[in-house]
Amino acid sequence: MMESMLKEMMRRNCQQVFATMLDTTIREIADSRPTVVEGEERVVSLIGFGGDHTGNCLISCSNRLACKLASAMFMQEYPAVNEEVMDAFGEISNMVFGNVKTDLEEHLGPLRLTMPSVIVGERFNIRAVSNPAWIIIRFAVCEGEEVDVRMCVTPSASSPQGRADTAGRVHVC
Amino acid sequence: MKLNILIVDDSTAIRKILLRALTQTNLPVGEIHEANDGLEALSVLEKSPVNFVMTDINMPNMDGFELLTKMKSHNTWKKFPVILITTEGSQTKVLEAVRLGANGYVRKPFTTEQIKEKLQACMKEMGQ
Numbered sequence: 199m200m201e202s203m204l205k206e207m208m209r210r211n212c213q214q215v216f217a218t219m220l221d222t223t224i225r226e227i228a229d230s231r232p233t234v235v236e237g238e239e240r241v242v243s244l245i246g247f248g249g250d251h252t253g254n255c256l257i258s259c260s261n262r263l264a265c266k267l268a269s270a271m272f273m274q275e276y277p278a279v280n281e282e283v284m285d286a287f288g289e290i291s292n293m294v295f296g297n298v299k300t301d302l303e304e305h306l307g308p309l310r311l312t313m314p315s316v317i318v319g320e321r322f323n324i325r326a327v328s329n330p331a332w333i334i335i336r337f338a339v340c341e342g343e344e345v346d347v348r349m350c351v352t353p354s355a356s357s358p359q360g361r362a363d364t365a366g367r368v369h370v371c
Numbered sequence: 372m373k374l375n376i377l378i379v380d381d382s383t384a385i386r387k388i389l390l391r392a393l394t395q396t397n398l399p400v401g402e403i404h405e406a407n408d409g410l411e412a413l414s415v416l417e418k419s420p421v422n423f424v425m426t427d428i429n430m431p432n433m434d435g436f437e438l439l440t441k442m443k444s445h446n447t448w449k450k451f452p453v454i455l456i457t458t459e460g461s462q463t464k465v466l467e468a469v470r471l472g473a474n475g476y477v478r479k480p481f482t483t484e485q486i487k488e489k490l491q492a493c494m495k496e497m498g499q
Contacts, residue, residue, distance in 0.1 A: 218480035219388070272387060282384075289384035293479045296458025303461055311429075313381075 200351070203305070204298075204333050208347050211297040212337060215290060220270040224337035227344065241279060242317045242324065243291035247299060249309040253351040255295045256324065257287070263343040279318055288314035298349070306351075372497075373401030374490070375419070379412040379426035379438065380456070385479070389425060389456070389486070396487040398494070409433025413441060416448055423493070428457040428464065439471045452493040456481065 209226060216222045241264040244256045259267070265276040268286035276283050291314050299309050332348040339345055378389050386405050393400050404419050406412035408430040415421065424442065428435035435455055442448040454475035455468050468476050474496065475489040 215480045218482055271384065273391065285382070285384040289382050292382065293458055296479065297460065300458065300460040 201333050204302075204349055204351065205335055207298045207301045208294070208333070208335055208349060211294045211301070212335075212345075212347055214297070215293045216337075216339075219290070219293065220267055222267075222270060222339060224339050224345065227336045227338050237320060239279075239318065239320045241284070241287050243288050243314045244317065244324070245291055245295050245314050246312040247295075247309050248354065249307060250354055251302075251306045251309065251351050252354045253349065255291070255298070255349045256347075257291045257294065258346040258348075259287075259339075260343060261318065263339060263345065266340070266343070284316040284318065288316045294347070295349075302351075372422075373399050374423045374494070375402040375404070375421050376400060376423045376425060377404045377406060377412060377415055377419070377421040379406045379409065379424065379430070379435065381407050381427065381430045385427070385456070392483040392486045393490075395483050396490060398487065398490055409435065409438030409441075412438055416442070422451050423490075424451055424453045425456055426453060428455055428459050428468075436467060436471060439468075439473060443472045452497065454489050454493065 213224055216224045239261045240258055241261055242256055242258040244254065246252075246254050261279045264279055264283050264287050267290060268276045268283040271286045271289075272282065292311075296311060299311055303309055332350050334346065334348045337345050337347070376393060378386050378393075380386050380389070390403055390405075393403060402420065404415050404421055406415050409426070410433040412424070412426065413433070416424075424438075426435040426438055435457070439453055439455075442451065442453060449472075452474040453472070454477060455473050456477045456479060457464075458479045460478050465476055474493050477485055477489055
Protein backbone atom coordinates (compact mmCIF):
# COMPACT_ATOMS: atom_id res chain seq x y z
CA MET A 199 0.00 0.00 0.00
CA MET A 200 2.83 2.38 0.86
CA GLU A 201 4.52 1.84 -2.51
CA SER A 202 1.40 2.51 -4.57
CA MET A 203 0.57 5.54 -2.44
CA LEU A 204 4.08 6.96 -2.83
CA LYS A 205 4.06 6.33 -6.55
CA GLU A 206 0.78 8.21 -6.88
CA MET A 207 2.17 11.16 -4.91
CA MET A 208 5.36 11.21 -6.98
CA ARG A 209 3.41 10.89 -10.24
CA ARG A 210 0.90 13.62 -9.45
CA ASN A 211 3.44 16.12 -8.18
CA CYS A 212 5.90 15.52 -11.03
CA GLN A 213 3.17 16.07 -13.58
CA GLN A 214 1.98 19.21 -11.82
CA VAL A 215 5.45 20.76 -11.52
CA PHE A 216 6.38 19.99 -15.11
CA ALA A 217 3.06 21.31 -16.43
CA THR A 218 2.92 24.46 -14.29
CA MET A 219 6.55 25.63 -14.17
CA LEU A 220 7.91 24.16 -17.40
CA ASP A 221 4.81 24.03 -19.61
CA THR A 222 5.75 20.40 -20.33
CA THR A 223 3.54 17.32 -20.34
CA ILE A 224 5.24 14.17 -19.07
CA ARG A 225 4.02 10.64 -19.58
CA GLU A 226 4.77 7.80 -17.21
CA ILE A 227 6.62 4.90 -18.80
CA ALA A 228 5.51 1.47 -17.68
CA ASP A 229 9.01 -0.02 -17.38
CA SER A 230 10.56 1.30 -14.15
CA ARG A 231 14.08 -0.04 -14.70
CA PRO A 232 16.53 2.90 -14.71
CA THR A 233 18.00 3.66 -18.10
CA VAL A 234 21.79 3.96 -18.26
CA VAL A 235 23.25 5.07 -21.55
CA GLU A 236 26.97 4.37 -21.81
CA GLY A 237 29.00 7.56 -21.77
CA GLU A 238 26.01 9.79 -21.11
CA GLU A 239 26.52 12.55 -18.59
CA ARG A 240 23.62 12.88 -16.21
CA VAL A 241 22.30 15.37 -13.69
CA VAL A 242 20.95 14.11 -10.38
CA SER A 243 19.24 16.16 -7.71
CA LEU A 244 19.24 14.43 -4.35
CA ILE A 245 17.16 15.39 -1.30
CA GLY A 246 17.09 13.73 2.09
CA PHE A 247 14.33 13.88 4.63
CA GLY A 248 13.81 13.02 8.27
CA GLY A 249 11.29 12.88 11.06
CA ASP A 250 9.49 9.79 12.27
CA HIS A 251 10.35 8.49 8.83
CA THR A 252 13.61 9.02 7.03
CA GLY A 253 14.68 8.56 3.43
CA ASN A 254 15.99 9.96 0.22
CA CYS A 255 14.51 11.22 -3.00
CA LEU A 256 16.08 11.95 -6.32
CA ILE A 257 15.34 13.09 -9.83
CA SER A 258 17.75 12.29 -12.62
CA CYS A 259 17.99 12.95 -16.34
CA SER A 260 20.55 13.49 -19.09
CA ASN A 261 22.52 16.72 -19.32
CA ARG A 262 20.67 17.48 -22.57
CA LEU A 263 17.28 17.29 -20.90
CA ALA A 264 18.45 19.25 -17.86
CA CYS A 265 19.47 22.08 -20.21
CA LYS A 266 16.08 21.95 -21.95
CA LEU A 267 14.23 22.05 -18.62
CA ALA A 268 16.30 25.03 -17.45
CA SER A 269 15.54 26.74 -20.77
CA ALA A 270 11.81 26.16 -20.20
CA MET A 271 12.04 27.46 -16.65
CA PHE A 272 14.10 30.59 -17.34
CA MET A 273 13.12 31.25 -20.98
CA GLN A 274 16.70 31.37 -22.20
CA GLU A 275 18.98 28.90 -23.96
CA TYR A 276 21.52 26.72 -22.15
CA PRO A 277 23.88 24.85 -24.51
CA ALA A 278 25.63 23.12 -21.59
CA VAL A 279 25.08 22.40 -17.92
CA ASN A 280 26.17 25.33 -15.76
CA GLU A 281 25.26 26.66 -12.31
CA GLU A 282 21.92 28.03 -13.50
CA VAL A 283 20.94 24.67 -15.04
CA MET A 284 21.88 22.96 -11.77
CA ASP A 285 19.86 25.55 -9.81
CA ALA A 286 16.85 24.94 -12.05
CA PHE A 287 17.12 21.18 -11.66
CA GLY A 288 17.51 21.47 -7.91
CA GLU A 289 14.41 23.63 -7.74
CA ILE A 290 12.39 21.14 -9.82
CA SER A 291 13.27 18.41 -7.33
CA ASN A 292 12.55 20.75 -4.42
CA MET A 293 9.06 21.51 -5.71
CA VAL A 294 8.24 17.88 -6.55
CA PHE A 295 9.42 16.42 -3.27
CA GLY A 296 8.33 19.41 -1.20
CA ASN A 297 4.79 18.68 -2.32
CA VAL A 298 5.25 14.92 -1.88
CA LYS A 299 6.38 15.70 1.68
CA THR A 300 3.20 17.73 2.32
CA ASP A 301 1.10 14.80 1.03
CA LEU A 302 3.11 12.26 3.06
CA GLU A 303 2.82 14.22 6.28
CA GLU A 304 -0.91 13.46 6.36
CA HIS A 305 0.04 9.79 6.79
CA LEU A 306 3.47 9.85 8.47
CA GLY A 307 3.49 13.00 10.59
CA PRO A 308 5.93 15.94 10.35
CA LEU A 309 8.87 15.55 8.00
CA ARG A 310 11.74 17.87 7.13
CA LEU A 311 13.56 18.03 3.82
CA THR A 312 17.21 18.86 3.26
CA MET A 313 18.28 21.30 0.56
CA PRO A 314 18.83 19.63 -2.82
CA SER A 315 22.32 18.50 -3.76
CA VAL A 316 22.83 18.49 -7.51
CA ILE A 317 25.43 16.17 -9.00
CA VAL A 318 26.66 16.11 -12.60
CA GLY A 319 28.74 13.34 -14.08
CA GLU A 320 28.75 9.95 -15.72
CA ARG A 321 29.20 6.35 -14.61
CA PHE A 322 28.17 6.80 -10.99
CA ASN A 323 25.82 4.77 -8.82
CA ILE A 324 23.70 6.09 -6.01
CA ARG A 325 22.77 3.82 -3.16
CA ALA A 326 20.81 4.65 -0.03
CA VAL A 327 22.71 2.68 2.59
CA SER A 328 20.54 0.82 5.11
CA ASN A 329 17.38 1.91 3.38
CA PRO A 330 14.91 -0.26 1.52
CA ALA A 331 14.93 -0.42 -2.26
CA TRP A 332 14.09 2.66 -4.27
CA ILE A 333 10.54 3.17 -5.48
CA ILE A 334 11.08 4.25 -9.07
CA ILE A 335 8.93 5.81 -11.74
CA ARG A 336 10.07 7.08 -15.11
CA PHE A 337 8.55 9.62 -17.40
CA ALA A 338 8.96 10.26 -21.10
CA VAL A 339 9.46 14.00 -21.55
CA CYS A 340 10.30 15.05 -25.09
CA GLU A 341 12.34 13.95 -28.11
CA GLY A 342 13.16 10.56 -26.59
CA GLU A 343 14.33 12.06 -23.31
CA GLU A 344 13.32 10.57 -19.99
CA VAL A 345 13.39 11.58 -16.35
CA ASP A 346 13.94 9.10 -13.54
CA VAL A 347 12.24 9.78 -10.19
CA ARG A 348 13.07 7.75 -7.08
CA MET A 349 12.19 7.67 -3.42
CA CYS A 350 12.91 5.43 -0.45
CA VAL A 351 11.27 5.70 2.95
CA THR A 352 11.83 3.87 6.20
CA PRO A 353 10.68 4.44 9.78
CA SER A 354 13.28 6.15 11.99
CA ALA A 355 14.59 4.33 15.06
CA SER A 356 13.05 7.06 17.19
CA SER A 357 9.64 6.54 15.63
CA PRO A 358 6.93 4.43 17.27
CA GLN A 359 7.60 1.77 14.66
CA GLY A 360 11.25 1.73 15.82
CA ARG A 361 13.54 0.32 13.20
CA ALA A 362 17.18 -0.48 14.12
CA ASP A 363 18.89 1.77 11.58
CA THR A 364 17.82 5.42 12.01
CA ALA A 365 19.77 7.41 9.45
CA GLY A 366 19.41 7.08 5.70
CA ARG A 367 23.00 7.56 4.57
CA VAL A 368 23.80 7.93 0.89
CA HIS A 369 26.93 6.43 -0.53
CA VAL A 370 27.98 7.62 -3.97
CA CYS A 371 30.47 5.27 -5.60
CA MET B 372 1.65 53.91 -5.95
CA LYS B 373 4.44 51.67 -7.22
CA LEU B 374 4.99 48.27 -5.62
CA ASN B 375 8.59 48.06 -4.46
CA ILE B 376 8.88 44.35 -3.90
CA LEU B 377 11.29 42.28 -1.83
CA ILE B 378 11.61 38.64 -2.94
CA VAL B 379 12.96 36.42 -0.16
CA ASP B 380 13.95 32.86 -1.09
CA ASP B 381 17.11 30.77 -0.73
CA SER B 382 16.51 29.41 -4.24
CA THR B 383 18.10 31.56 -6.94
CA ALA B 384 15.86 29.77 -9.44
CA ILE B 385 12.68 30.85 -7.68
CA ARG B 386 13.92 34.42 -7.33
CA LYS B 387 14.64 34.47 -11.05
CA ILE B 388 11.20 33.05 -11.90
CA LEU B 389 9.42 35.51 -9.63
CA LEU B 390 11.43 38.40 -11.04
CA ARG B 391 10.24 37.49 -14.54
CA ALA B 392 6.65 36.87 -13.39
CA LEU B 393 6.49 40.28 -11.69
CA THR B 394 7.59 42.07 -14.85
CA GLN B 395 4.89 40.23 -16.82
CA THR B 396 1.95 41.14 -14.58
CA ASN B 397 1.35 44.63 -16.05
CA LEU B 398 0.89 45.83 -12.49
CA PRO B 399 2.64 48.97 -11.20
CA VAL B 400 5.82 47.20 -10.10
CA GLY B 401 8.66 49.59 -9.23
CA GLU B 402 11.92 48.38 -7.69
CA ILE B 403 12.48 44.67 -7.08
CA HIS B 404 14.95 43.62 -4.38
CA GLU B 405 16.13 40.15 -3.44
CA ALA B 406 17.27 38.40 -0.28
CA ASN B 407 18.50 34.87 0.34
CA ASP B 408 16.83 34.45 3.74
CA GLY B 409 14.91 36.28 6.45
CA LEU B 410 18.01 37.76 8.04
CA GLU B 411 19.17 39.28 4.76
CA ALA B 412 15.61 40.48 4.16
CA LEU B 413 15.69 42.51 7.37
CA SER B 414 18.87 44.19 6.17
CA VAL B 415 17.22 45.05 2.83
CA LEU B 416 14.12 46.38 4.60
CA GLU B 417 16.35 48.71 6.66
CA LYS B 418 18.06 50.17 3.63
CA SER B 419 15.65 50.05 0.68
CA PRO B 420 12.23 51.58 -0.12
CA VAL B 421 10.39 48.23 -0.05
CA ASN B 422 6.62 48.24 0.54
CA PHE B 423 5.70 44.65 -0.38
CA VAL B 424 7.29 41.31 0.52
CA MET B 425 7.07 37.87 -1.10
CA THR B 426 8.81 35.21 0.96
CA ASP B 427 9.42 31.50 1.15
CA ILE B 428 8.94 29.77 4.49
CA ASN B 429 11.78 27.25 4.74
CA MET B 430 15.08 29.16 4.56
CA PRO B 431 18.37 29.04 6.48
CA ASN B 432 19.32 31.63 9.15
CA MET B 433 15.78 32.98 9.48
CA ASP B 434 12.65 31.37 8.05
CA GLY B 435 9.62 33.07 6.55
CA PHE B 436 7.50 32.77 9.68
CA GLU B 437 10.12 34.47 11.82
CA LEU B 438 10.57 37.19 9.20
CA LEU B 439 6.81 37.74 9.15
CA THR B 440 6.72 37.94 12.96
CA LYS B 441 9.52 40.51 13.03
CA MET B 442 7.86 42.59 10.31
CA LYS B 443 4.51 42.61 12.12
CA SER B 444 6.19 43.88 15.28
CA HIS B 445 7.90 46.78 13.45
CA ASN B 446 6.12 50.15 13.32
CA THR B 447 6.75 50.70 9.61
CA TRP B 448 7.13 47.21 8.19
CA LYS B 449 3.91 45.90 9.75
CA LYS B 450 1.94 47.82 7.11
CA PHE B 451 3.65 46.01 4.19
CA PRO B 452 1.67 43.15 2.67
CA VAL B 453 3.44 39.80 2.91
CA ILE B 454 2.72 36.90 0.57
CA LEU B 455 4.16 33.49 1.42
CA ILE B 456 5.33 31.44 -1.57
CA THR B 457 6.13 27.88 -0.55
CA THR B 458 5.79 24.15 -1.11
CA GLU B 459 4.39 23.84 2.41
CA GLY B 460 0.69 23.15 2.06
CA SER B 461 -0.44 21.51 5.29
CA GLN B 462 -3.40 23.07 7.08
CA THR B 463 -1.13 23.63 10.11
CA LYS B 464 1.24 25.80 8.10
CA VAL B 465 -1.52 27.74 6.37
CA LEU B 466 -3.25 28.45 9.70
CA GLU B 467 0.08 29.53 11.19
CA ALA B 468 0.59 31.91 8.28
CA VAL B 469 -2.85 33.41 8.82
CA ARG B 470 -2.26 33.69 12.55
CA LEU B 471 1.01 35.54 11.97
CA GLY B 472 -0.68 38.00 9.63
CA ALA B 473 0.27 36.88 6.11
CA ASN B 474 -1.78 38.59 3.42
CA GLY B 475 -1.59 35.72 0.95
CA TYR B 476 -0.31 32.21 0.42
CA VAL B 477 0.84 30.76 -2.92
CA ARG B 478 1.84 27.11 -3.31
CA LYS B 479 4.79 26.16 -5.53
CA PRO B 480 4.53 25.36 -8.40
CA PHE B 481 2.75 28.54 -9.44
CA THR B 482 1.82 30.40 -12.61
CA THR B 483 2.34 34.06 -13.39
CA GLU B 484 -1.43 34.46 -13.29
CA GLN B 485 -1.58 33.17 -9.71
CA ILE B 486 1.09 35.68 -8.66
CA LYS B 487 -0.79 38.47 -10.39
CA GLU B 488 -4.07 37.54 -8.68
CA LYS B 489 -2.44 37.59 -5.24
CA LEU B 490 -0.80 40.96 -5.92
CA GLN B 491 -4.10 42.41 -7.12
CA ALA B 492 -5.91 41.12 -4.05
CA CYS B 493 -3.29 42.73 -1.79
CA MET B 494 -3.42 46.00 -3.72
CA LYS B 495 -7.20 46.05 -3.29
CA GLU B 496 -6.75 45.63 0.48
CA MET B 497 -4.23 48.47 0.41
CA GLY B 498 -6.88 50.61 -1.25
CA GLN B 499 -5.30 50.78 -4.70
